Each structure stands twice: as C-alpha cells, then as structure tokens.
Amino acid sequence: SQQGEEDPQALSIQEGENATMNCSYKTSINNLQWYRQNSGRGLVHLILIRSNEREKHSGRLRVTLDTSKKSSSLLITASRAADTASYFCATDKGGSEKLVFGKGTKLTVNP
Amino acid sequence: DTEVTQTPKHLVMGMTNKKSLKCEQHMGHRAMYWYKQKAKKPPELMFVYSYEKLSINESVPSRFSPECPNSSLLNLHLHALQPEDSALYLCASSWTGAAYEQYFGPGTRLTVT
Numbered sequence: 135s136q137q138g139e140e141d142p143q144a145l146s147i148q149e150g151e152n153a154t155m156n157c158s159y160k161t162s163i164n165n166l167q168w169y170r171q172n173s174g175r176g177l178v179h180l181i182l183i184r185s186n187e188r189e190k191h192s193g194r195l196r197v198t199l200d201t202s203k204k205s206s207s208l209l210i211t212a213s214r215a216a217d218t219a220s221y222f223c224a225t226d227k228g229g230s231e232k233l234v235f236g237k238g239t240k241l242t243v244n245p
Numbered sequence: 246d247t248e249v250t251q252t253p254k255h256l257v258m259g260m261t262n263k264k265s266l267k268c269e270q271h272m273g274h275r276a277m278y279w280y281k282q283k284a285k286k287p288p289e290l291m292f293v294y295s296y297e298k299l300s301i302n303e304s305v306p307s308r309f310s311p312e313c314p315n316s317s318l319l320n321l322h323l324h325a326l327q328p329e330d331s332a333l334y335l336c337a338s339s340w341t342g343a344a345y346e347q348y349f350g351p352g353t354r355l356t357v358t
Contacts, residue, residue: 165344176249176335176349177288222287226343231276231300233343235287 138166138206138223138236146242153210155239157223158203164228166199168208169235170219177222180208213243247272251336251350259358260326266353268319268336276342277319279311280335282352288335294319295341326357 141156157166165184169177183190183199183206190197196209210217223236249270258264268277276295280288293301294313302311308330310322319336333354337347 167346169349174333174352174354176351177337177347179346179348182346228344231293231295231342232290233278233347234290238287 138225138234140221140223140236140239142239143237144240144242146244147213149213149215149243149245151213151243153213153217153241153243155208155221155241157206157208157236159206159223159225159236160204161227162201162204163225165226166197166206167224167233168195168197168206169222169224171222171238172219180221210241213241215243215245217241218243247348249336249338249348249350251334251353253353254351255354255356257356257358258323258326260328262326263322263324265323266321266334266336266355268321268350269317270338270348271317272338272348273316274338274340274348275316276339276345277313278337278339278347279319279321280337282333282335292321323355326355328357331355331357 138157138159167182168180222238279291282288292311312320333352336350339345339347
C-alpha cells in the first residue's frame, strides 16, 4: 500500500511552540499534500509539494520532502490554539486520480 | 467561489430507506470525489468522477450508487444500508486528477439505524 503513516499519532503543545509532524510512505510518488481537518468537518488543503521539490513554505507552514527516505515533514511555527486539528498527508502516484491519505496526527495546542 | 457544498449536513436513515447525498461546486473543476470517513480514521476514497464519467470505484458495495448529472453536481444514492455504513461522507473536487489540491465540502454525517 502507498498509504502514508504520520508520526506522532497525537501531539500536544503550548501556544507559541513549534509543531512538527512526519509522514512516511511506501512507494514512489508524484506529489505529496498536507491537509488539516477540524473535528467533524471537511478537510482543508494546506500545501502541495511535488516529487522534484525539497522544501516549500506557506505562511507559518514549512514542508520538506525527502524522496530517498520516502518521508515528509510539516512544521507549524508559533502555533496558536486555532491550529488544533488533525493533520493528514496524502500522496498520489501520478497518472492516477487517486489520492491516498495517511492515518493523521491529532494536534492539540493549549492556550 | 471556492466552496463545495453538501446537503444534508446530517442524515438518519433506517436500513430499508432510500436517500441521496448531494454535492455541488462551481469552480469549474472536472474531477469530483466521494470519500467515507469513520471516526479517528483518514478519509477513504469511494468513487472518482472525471469529466462526468466514473473513473474509479474502490470496490464499494452496490448499496452505494454514485451519479454525476453534470460537471457541477455529484450525488450519492443510498439504499439498504447497514449500521456499519454510519460515517462522515465527504465530497471533494479538483481541476483534474490527484495532482491538484482537492477542495472538500463540510460532509454529511450519516447514521444508519
């Protein structure tokens, strides 16, 4: 399976701290995306990184991709209580319309 | 307009009922998706429509029947569901294929009694 595995499964930090979540996958990919989901709601796209990219930034988000290790990380800097959510990585293999989601990291940011 | 809408927000149905979930987008996206999500699990792909044609069916039981009447609308018809089908059903759309970001609706919380 190409499903991603997020690590850790749950993360609890204080407001202002940085949060780092990792994603590992098993097969070669075309793109890797990160999504956020607030409890019981739809997913919100955060960032897409292509297989030939190593790092992308978007506001307080920084994503890295290491295709040799088949892993990605999502860093949220200066976290806020509003960042409390589940975060999923998702991968596609190219030439397919299928996006496969990892198991997710549940982030809690305490005020 | 970058919104995907889903109706209803909540649905309770008996195992003998027939109901439909609806999804709509006006972003000109040509791919639309149905996902099923159980509590504390990631979304699982059910169906993909590309240019209004069913392109992926992830071996979903026939009691779930998708329909794409036009490029903006996606339906999921439900019939003779089981209690284990209770879940959050998410619709999403994207330009074409998985290489693009997907826009998700808020979901329909389905309970089968």
